[in-house]
Amino acid sequence: MDKTLTMAPSVTSATSRLEAGPQGKRPRKVLSSRNIIVYGLLGLAALYYLLPLYVMVVTSLKGMPEIRLGNIFSPPMEITFEPWVKAWAEACTGLNCDGLSRGFWNSVRITIPSVIVSIAIASVNGYALANWRFKGSEVFFTILIVGAFIPYQVMIYPIVIVLREMGLYGTIYGLILVHSIFGMPIQTLLFRNYFVSLPEELFKAARIDGAGFWQIYFRIMLPMSLPIFVVSMILQTTGIWNDFLFGVVFTRPDTYPMTVQLNNIVNSVQGVKEYNVNMAATLLTGAVPLIVYFISGRLFVRGIAAGAVKG
Amino acid sequence: MNANVSINKSNSVSIRELSLSFGSVTVLENLNLDIRDGEFLVLLGSSGCGKSTLLNCIAGLLEPTEGQIFIKDKNVTWEEPKDRGIGMVFQSYALYPQMTVEKNLSFGLRVAKLPKDEIDRRVARAAGILQIEPLLKRKPAELSGGQRQRVAIGRALVRDVDVFLFDEPLSNLDAKLRSELRVEIKRLHQSLKNTMIYVTHDQIEALTLADRIAIMKSGVIQQLDDPQTIYNRPRNKFVAGFIGSPSMNFLKGELADEGGKPVFKTNGVTFSLAGYETSQPLTAGRKVTLGVRPEHIQVDGDIAGEVHEAVVEIEEPMGADNLLWLKYAGHTMSVRIGGARRYAPGTKVRLAFDMTLASLFDAETEDRI
Amino acid sequence: MAAHSQPGRPNQLFRNLNSKIASIPMILTAVVIFLGGTIWTVTYSFTNSKLLPRLNFVGFEQYERLWDTPRWIVSIQNLATYGCLSLIFSLTIGFLLAALMDQKIRFENTFRTIFLYPFALSFIVTGLVWQWLLNPEFGVQSVVRSLGWTSFTFDPLYNSDIVIYGILLAALWQGTGLVMCLMLAGLRGIDEDIWKAARVDGIPMWKTYLFIVIPMMRPVFVTTLVLITSGIVRVYDLVVAQTSGGPGIASDVPAKYVYDYMFFAQNLGQGFAASSMMLLAIAIVIIPWAYLEFGGRKRG
Numbered sequence: 001m002d003k004t005l006t007m008a009p010s011v012t013s014a015t016s017r018l019e020a021g022p023q024g025k026r027p028r029k030v031l032s033s034r035n036i037i038v039y040g041l042l043g044l045a046a047l048y049y050l051l052p053l054y055v056m057v058v059t060s061l062k063g064m065p066e067i068r069l070g071n072i073f074s075p076p077m078e079i080t081f082e083p084w085v086k087a088w089a090e091a092c093t094g095l096n097c098d099g100l101s102r103g104f105w106n107s108v109r110i111t112i113p114s115v116i117v118s119i120a121i122a123s124v125n126g127y128a129l130a131n132w133r134f135k136g137s138e139v140f141f142t143i144l145i146v147g148a149f150i151p152y153q154v155m156i157y158p159i160v161i162v163l164r165e166m167g168l169y170g171t172i173y174g175l176i177l178v179h180s181i182f183g184m185p186i187q188t189l190l191f192r193n194y195f196v197s198l199p200e201e202l203f204k205a206a207r208i209d210g211a212g213f214w215q216i217y218f219r220i221m222l223p224m225s226l227p228i229f230v231v232s233m234i235l236q237t238t239g240i241w242n243d244f245l246f247g248v249v250f251t252r253p254d255t256y257p258m259t260v261q262l263n264n265i266v267n268s269v270q271g272v273k274e275y276n277v278n279m280a281a282t283l284l285t286g287a288v289p290l291i292v293y294f295i296s297g298r299l300f301v302r303g304i305a306a307g308a309v310k311g
Numbered sequence: 312m313n314a315n316v317s318i319n320k321s322n323s324v325s326i327r328e329l330s331l332s333f334g335s336v337t338v339l340e341n342l343n344l345d346i347r348d349g350e351f352l353v354l355l356g357s358s359g360c361g362k363s364t365l366l367n368c369i370a371g372l373l374e375p376t377e378g379q380i381f382i383k384d385k386n387v388t389w390e391e392p393k394d395r396g397i398g399m400v401f402q403s404y405a406l407y408p409q410m411t412v413e414k415n416l417s418f419g420l421r422v423a424k425l426p427k428d429e430i431d432r433r434v435a436r437a438a439g440i441l442q443i444e445p446l447l448k449r450k451p452a453e454l455s456g457g458q459r460q461r462v463a464i465g466r467a468l469v470r471d472v473d474v475f476l477f478d479e480p481l482s483n484l485d486a487k488l489r490s491e492l493r494v495e496i497k498r499l500h501q502s503l504k505n506t507m508i509y510v511t512h513d514q515i516e517a518l519t520l521a522d523r524i525a526i527m528k529s530g531v532i533q534q535l536d537d538p539q540t541i542y543n544r545p546r547n548k549f550v551a552g553f554i555g556s557p558s559m560n561f562l563k564g565e566l567a568d569e570g571g572k573p574v575f576k577t578n579g580v581t582f583s584l585a586g587y588e589t590s591q592p593l594t595a596g597r598k599v600t601l602g603v604r605p606e607h608i609q610v611d612g613d614i615a616g617e618v619h620e621a622v623v624e625i626e627e628p629m630g631a632d633n634l635l636w637l638k639y640a641g642h643t644m645s646v647r648i649g650g651a652r653r654y655a656p657g658t659k660v661r662l663a664f665d666m667t668l669a670s671l672f673d674a675e676t677e678d679r680i
Numbered sequence: 681m682a683a684h685s686q687p688g689r690p691n692q693l694f695r696n697l698n699s700k701i702a703s704i705p706m707i708l709t710a711v712v713i714f715l716g717g718t719i720w721t722v723t724y725s726f727t728n729s730k731l732l733p734r735l736n737f738v739g740f741e742q743y744e745r746l747w748d749t750p751r752w753i754v755s756i757q758n759l760a761t762y763g764c765l766s767l768i769f770s771l772t773i774g775f776l777l778a779a780l781m782d783q784k785i786r787f788e789n790t791f792r793t794i795f796l797y798p799f800a801l802s803f804i805v806t807g808l809v810w811q812w813l814l815n816p817e818f819g820v821q822s823v824v825r826s827l828g829w830t831s832f833t834f835d836p837l838y839n840s841d842i843v844i845y846g847i848l849l850a851a852l853w854q855g856t857g858l859v860m861c862l863m864l865a866g867l868r869g870i871d872e873d874i875w876k877a878a879r880v881d882g883i884p885m886w887k888t889y890l891f892i893v894i895p896m897m898r899p900v901f902v903t904t905l906v907l908i909t910s911g912i913v914r915v916y917d918l919v920v921a922q923t924s925g926g927p928g929i930a931s932d933v934p935a936k937y938v939y940d941y942m943f944f945a946q947n948l949g950q951g952f953a954a955s956s957m958m959l960l961a962i963a964i965v966i967i968p969w970a971y972l973e974f975g976g977r978k979r980g
Binding site for chain 3: 034041042046048049053055068121133137146148149154155156157181213214245259262266285289292294300301
């Protein structure tokens with residue numbers, strides 16, 4: 001097309017102008033500067049997040065001589081699983097030298113019933129708050145939610161007294177109760193928001209059909225709420241497994257959960273520091289929540305988003 | 312008032328001085344309503360008028376603040392929903408997603424612990440009436456909107472109740488399905504002869520289905536009458552404007568006396584009121600609004616009576632009908648004519664107003680004169 | 681005729697009875713533990729309880745002693761430094777990561793998994809890993825030195841002046857993934873048409889973020905802020921694992937102070953007074969938020 005041609009409104013020039021110039025799909029550069037910046041920054045951040053995990057794994061597979069010589073980022077020259085065995089079965093806390101396995105089983109014994117009890121209570125609470133409000137129910141709920149922000153330290157001692165009165169202080173049952181209490185605000189909120197989001201007409205239809213409180217809960221609501229139960233289970237399992245403060249306050253050394261025992265092993269002032277054993281022990285303690293996290297994937301994200309953003 | 316209200320025996324549902332407020336917001340106020348046995352009553356109004364709230368009160372899903380509700384001469388004000396002898400159909404169908412159609416239908420009966428063969432008999436009957444037998448083994452997610460609503464109606468049907476409550480049952484369906492199911496509900500009513508209370512904001516549904524329509528606004532029933540009366544003799548300007556599409560033409564003006572006969576004057580134009588029926592004296596000087604529906608104005612051709620002349624501004628052909636928007640005496644008016652008759656904008660037309668079907672409203676109270 | 685005079689009205693106490701019975705655990709928790717426990721602790725903070733709680737009121741004596749204790753002052757200073765920096769960095773980093781993730785990138789799930797996994801780990805695990813990474817003999821410092829920069833010094837956990845930054849580093853590693861997730865959810869919640877409109881109007885992307893998107897995300901920021909803050913005041917496990925409060929008392933925090941006075945120093949009154957101060961700090965943040973969130977409008 002002649003570039004000197006002016007804006008003559010002739011049919012030919014109009015069509016030719018339509019045909020010339022950019023057309024079709026815009027060519028995309030894979031290595032555009034924008035992409036380099038975006039992926040570069042993300043990659044850098046990913047490195048920062050991954051490095052500690054990498055160092056943990058590498059350290060736990062080295063022998064102590066190699067650790068003393070080399071740098072923490074270098075891969076092991078000679079892979080050894082001895083630190084793992086030692087961490088699991090031989091590491092000492094105080095006078096006990098039977099490793100982390102004791103803490104692991106304690107944590108299992110604490111986590112499973114705590115998750116079940118707390119979810120059972122919270123789901124019924126959420127259901128009552130969503131569908132069967134009574135005078136004052138919102139007031140109690142508000143206290144509960146505000147209570148979630150009260151520092152635990154404020155409530156610990158009164159709970160110690162209550163548990164002592166009930167004869168549960170120092171037992172696993174006491175700790176299960178404590179976990180159920182402190183898990184209640186977020187869990188109740190989670191379930192309440194979920195049940196509120198279900199169509200209200202379903203609940204009305206069930207009432208017209210003559211179903212009562214428990215019948216609607218078990219026969220209508222529960223079958224529809226599997227996702228939220230899974231989300232809640234993920235949150236509670238990781239949360240309770242990772243707890244340290246309640247474990248240290250409410251149990252005795254022989255019932256200490258894994259986190260407490262781990263801290264005692266690593267930060268023990270006696271003996272030579274065995275960093276490889278420490279890292280193996282740390283990885284072992286982190287393994288359960290990590291496995292839960294990697295298996296659950298998006299559900300975990302959904303859980304924290306549901307618990308936080310809607311709250 | 313006396314607690315022992317005498318309840319007419321032929322009434323299926325009676326509502327006495329019902330009020331409901333949430334905190335400081337009053338949704339229903341001192342509402343009285345009698346619904347006859349076997350009647351199809353439509354509660355009509357725009358959203359927020361209290362029609363659904365009233366239905367939920369009748370169902371027992373909401374507790375009234377004051378007043379009483381009687382169903383079949385029994386005071387059910389504080390009865391549980393299941394003990395009221397009602398079935399209800401919801402806008403969102405409200406089918407239990409995890410149950411098959413059959414289980415959905417039978418859930419209430421199973422909760423009530425009815426014998427198995429009785430349950431089967433009732434489910435089969437309902438499925439037969441609604442022609443949903445092939446769907447019985449399916450889950451709600453596998454059904455179309457129309458099929459779901461049919462199942463929802465079936466769930467009310469199996470309960471073997473006297474009163475059916477419908478809460479905007481067709482609002483979630485597309486236009487074609489809506490008109491199909493509308494006919495089906497009417498057929499159902501004709502064969503079952505149950506009392507049906509039907510909430511909707513759709514005036515077509517109301518006019519086509521109802522034996523009587525109760526038009527509601529701000530928690531108060533504005534008019535309770537058969538569709539014909541509501542359409543032709545609206546009690547006030549709100550009802551007149553709410554029913555009919557496009558809306559009734561309203562001309563503000565005043566009454567005058569011309570040669571001993573009452574006339575209506577607006578912006579220098581005079582309308583004869585010959586043929587207008589009223590029990591009130593049409594006193595000259597009274598400020599009023601004249602309301603005429605678009606289909607009650609004749610255009611050109613063989614027209615009778617007083618003739619007015621106007622200019623066509625816009626033409627809206629709608630297939631069967633043709634809607635003309637006219638400018639006349641400073642008012643914009645719409646007129647409905649046959650679809651075959653076309654007018655270009657700017658055309659002059661002659662108009663005749665049918666005063667026997669027109670309405671006059673007091674400018675102050677907005678009530679019909 | 682008044683409704684309540686009508687016969688046959690069921691007793692209000694028994695209405696919804698099942699719901700009330702089912703709510704007993706919640707009511708007990710809310711009233712006895714949360715409300716009662718708080719009142720109990722605050723009450724006993726005005727006593728001179730030592731080994732056992734005793735109702736022997738001494739006015740504000742415990743609080744006066746608290747603010748005269750250098751260890752408490754250090755822990756408050758630590759909390760302030762840690763809190764401010766933690767808020768600024770986790771919001772900034774979290775938002776930047778979320779904005780990067782929102783560029784319709786590939787491998788979004790992989791990146792998200794990487795950024796969020798530390799959040800699944802406990803503070804104990806986090807603290808111990810970073811204790812190892814920051815170990816001056818073997819960790820980052822020694823690696824950099826072995827590369828030739830022999831004067832390089834980075835030993836926050838053994839230097840009282842900067843120990844709190846070492847803890848901050850670990851805390852950010854653990855918690856920014858969560859902030860990123862919340863921010864990303866907020867970004868995804870913004871109407872696509874806003875972006876289209878900004879593009880048609882020719883507004884540069886950074887301006888769109890700064891002047892349109894961030895103001896629209898106010899609720900997300902507020903919620904995140906509240907979550908981070910309540911976490912900050914609670915910080916305990918991380919310090920215990922990473923430094924045990926050391927060197928000396930240099931990385932002490934209020935939560936640790938409370939715990940030590942309650943369970944080791946056998947000075948309950950001090951512990952109660954210190955925990956009441958923590959409560960006060962939280963109240964300053966929470967009450968305005970709760971008022972905005974729950975008080976202003978009726979929630980469904």
